[in-house]
Amino acid sequence: MDLALAVELISPELAETLCRAITADLPEYFGLPECNEHYAKGVRSRTNFAAKFEDAYVGILSLDFPYPENGNIYWMGVARSHHSKGIGTALLAKAAEHVKSQGGKTISVETLSPAESDENYLKTYRFYETRGFLPLFDLKPVGYTFTMVYMCKVL
Ligand SMILES: CC(C)(COP(=O)(O)OP(=O)(O)OC[C@H]1O[C@@H](n2cnc3c(N)ncnc32)[C@H](O)[C@@H]1OP(=O)(O)O)[C@@H](O)C(=O)NCCC(=O)NCCS
Secondary structure (H helix, E strand, C coil): CCCCCCEEEEEEHHHHHHHHHHHHCCCCCCCCCHHHHHHHHHHHHHHEEEEEEEEEEEEEEEEEEECCCEECCCCEEEHHHHHCHHHHHHHHHHHHHHHHCCCEEEEEEEEEEEECCCHHHHHHHHHHHHCCEEEEEECCCCCCCCEEEEEECCC
16 A cells, blocks of 8 residues: 555545535535435444545545344545556555454445446446446336446455
8 A cells, every 4th residue: 555545444425525515526526415405414334434635634435234244334425636556546455354253244336337438437336346346237216317237345
């Protein structure tokens, strides 16, 4: 890992602040205001890791445990100016380490399905895929605007 990059556990307050800031920075990914509000408040009750690069917080991964043996990525984002610098990969590694330390065996994520053919989320999908997440199934939950894909990685 880059010496200027650190991943640390953060407080619920900081998690909400960072979630809101990164959401505002990436409108093409986070364009549904009600959803954004839901997640900004939701991160407060999850376990949150932030990536600090040269003393600035630039990314966050929010994790929960829907079942004891699975850690689920509840929310994740990296500030635009820091994409493709290994920060998302470092956040995933920290999350995986934490899940394993809690006795977890898998890590999962819900993201926009490739079936939606969104050029931005196709990059997100490939990011998870190349980091070992396997697609399980597509689903459009009640109340959702888009079809989602559910992915899982065995740790
Ligand atoms: C997806 C995301 C978390 C990855 O973080 P990152 O710090 O850019 O990722 P890394 O630098 O560790 O890895 C770079 C890889 O991610 C891919 N990638 C995915 N989305 C990308 C984006 N928006 N910009 C640049 N690269 C992206 C690159 O193609 C690269 O792939 P490769 O290394 O296999 O060539 C980040 O790009 C992001 O915040 N995207 C927008 C929000 C989002 O999709 N959140 C997840 C919702 S489930």
